[in-house]
Amino acid sequence: MSEGNFNRQDKSVKKQKSIRNPNSNSKNTPNWLLMGFGLSAIAVISSAMGAFLALSLSNTPLRQARLTPSEEAVFNQEETLTFDSLQIPKLSRPVNILVLGIKVTTDDVPHLVHEDLGYHALVNSFEGLSDSMLLLRFDPDKDYVTVLSIPRDTQTFVRGRGITKINDANALGGPALAAEAVSHLLNDVPIDRYIRINVQGVEKFIDALGGVNLYVPQNMKYTDHSQHLYIDLKQGEQHLDGNKALQFLRFRYDAYGDIGRVQRQQSFMRALIEQALSPRTILKMPDILSVVRSHIDTNLTTNELIAMAGFTAQKNRSNINMVMLPGDFNAPEEGELSYWLPNHRRIREVVAQHFDTSLDYYATSTNLDPSNLRIAVQTTEENQDTAQEMVDYLRSHGYRRSFVTRQFTTQPLLKTKIVAQQGDNFSAARVRADLGVGEVIVESTGVLNSDITIKLGQDWHNVNFDRIPDNSFKTISY
Structure with a gap:
């Protein structure tokens, strides 16, 4: 879309900072002593949390699907972990994780036997289209986390189907085919692991966390009786429980459709990360995962989950990057599909900067x-x-x-x-x-x-x- 076209559409629509206690006597307490105590406390707490999680999660089965050897080969098998002196797992290298949010209703999986409820009910399955798609990068070398949002309507090549929407890949061939399609779209970025979670799992996860505080940018109202989908949120600061969080995440009925939804999902993820990754929440993670485990499918090991949670918990806002796949709307004729058309030049730049490919983005960007x-x-x-x-x-x-x-x-x-x-x-x-x-x-x-x-x-x-x-x-x- 040209700049002019979009503008017409627009008309229509730290390094870590120390926190000073004003009641403290800073003259009597050297800053280096406070910093040393703080770092020591963090180390002890992190070690305790890691040990607790390792014991608690060791018997938590999160894998629902079994991959064939050829499907396993799609994912990078290089070792991802090292262990500190207390045997707490740490990331030993950058790791790329494909996250697929799945929404499956009774009409999506007709081969399964369902009770006739008179509407398209949600099913606890991972077989359908990916309603949302993220590629996460945990990079201990550069000390940041990157979240790349890939719109579900992105036009790309999927083996066995040809040029289609990228959300077809999971329905056609599961997580391995989805990872293959994403890697191809991103100039062969390696993908190490995957996580699939369905919408029921998202709702239970938010409830188990105790909800999330978020600013809702607009009134959101939508009704779809065929799915029993009822969205009714008011603009302003809100505390969202699992049901309201799903309403916020699924709303896409405005001028930008699914792209606007991707933007809101990034705002939600930012708020969730900042509120959820506290020591108290991480200690609750075994109980939380026990609630949602039947709604999650992943090839991550328990130790990898611990390492990534610990790594992310130490990040502040400036160390968490969220990017959307560069692209543009197409202008479909009547009866044609709408797509998000990838901007391959900009994708190369994003991949080079955030996923460490060979393109020397850093040299060119400074000029x-x-x-x-x-x-x-x-x-x-x-x-x-x-x-x-x-x-x-x-x-x-x-x-x-x-x-x-x-x-x-x-x-x-x-x-x-x-x-x-x-x-x-x-x-x-x-x-x-x-x-x-x-x-x-x-x-x-x-x-x-x-x-x-x-x-x-x-x-x-x-x-x-x-x-x-x-x-x-x-x-x-x-």
């Missing part, structure tokens, strides 16, 4: 011309004048393709978010340096046709506008 970056400035409908001030400021600093988007936000922000929409955190960091405010976040929750989306916060008022020259460029709102 990017800022005038080529498409920067969308996003804020509330009532705050457009301030957004225009930021655009003028950006254009005065060489970012000539900056624009005010009319895809408004509804959540007021204290701190400006500089969203690397296409996964390019190098350019986002450069923008942040020129602004002097804000927080860089790698995720695809911004404006789709932008390289970077700046979600305006109150800290923008701290910028010295006297630095804007008189010959700043005139800007256009899209």
Whole structure:
């Protein structure tokens, strides 16, 4: 889709920081002593959690499907773990995990015997289309986690079917064929393991965690009697239990369809990671997994699960990247299928930066011309004048393709978010340096046709506008 076409559509629609206790006497307690105590405590707690999990999970069967030797060969067999002095498993190398969210109803698996309920009921099965697809990378070498969201309507080649939607792969050949299709789409990125979870498992998992706090960006209402799907969520800060979380994750009935849903899923995952991976929650993980284990199928070992949970629990927001597969909507004729068309050039860049392929992205990215970056400035409908001030400021600093988007936000922000929409955190960091405010976040929750989306916060008022020259460029709102 061209920039102009999308803009018309737009109209219609840390390094770890220490926390100081104001009541503490910092003069009497050296910082290095506090840091040493904190790190020691973390090490002891992590070791205890790891040992507890190892004992508790050792008899938890999570594998539901048996792969043939040829299917097993699709997944990288190289060792993933090492063990510390307390025999707690640690990741020894980067690991790529394919996660498939499966929604199966009675009409999807007619060969199974079902009670006739008069509607398409959910079935505890892994045989259907993948309703969502993620590729996770846990990278101990670079100390980050990457989540690549792959829209289910992505057009790609699936062996045995040809050019089709990528969500067909699991239904046609299970996790091995799905992994093969994803690897092919991503220029032969190796895939080490897989996890399949169906929607019933997601609901039970959220309930077992005690729910999740999330800002719902819009009113969501949809009814489908044929599936007994009833979505009714109000805009604003919400505490979502399992049922409401499923409503949020399954809603796709707006201008962007499944792509908008992918963006909301990233917001949900961010909130879930930040709230769920606490020491208290990790200690509850054996009980949580016992609740959902019949809804999960994976070839991960118990020790690998422990290692990945421990690795992720130590990450802050800046060490967790979320990217959506670059692409564009197609324009189907009547009766034709709608697809998400992959942008293969941008996919190569994302894969090079976040999945360590041979393309030297790091060398080329440092010479990017800022005038080529498409920067969308996003804020509330009532705050457009301030957004225009930021655009003028950006254009005065060489970012000539900056624009005010009319895809408004509804959540007021204290701190400006500089969203690397296409996964390019190098350019986002450069923008942040020129602004002097804000927080860089790698995720695809911004404006789709932008390289970077700046979600305006109150800290923008701290910028010295006297630095804007008189010959700043005139800007256009899209």
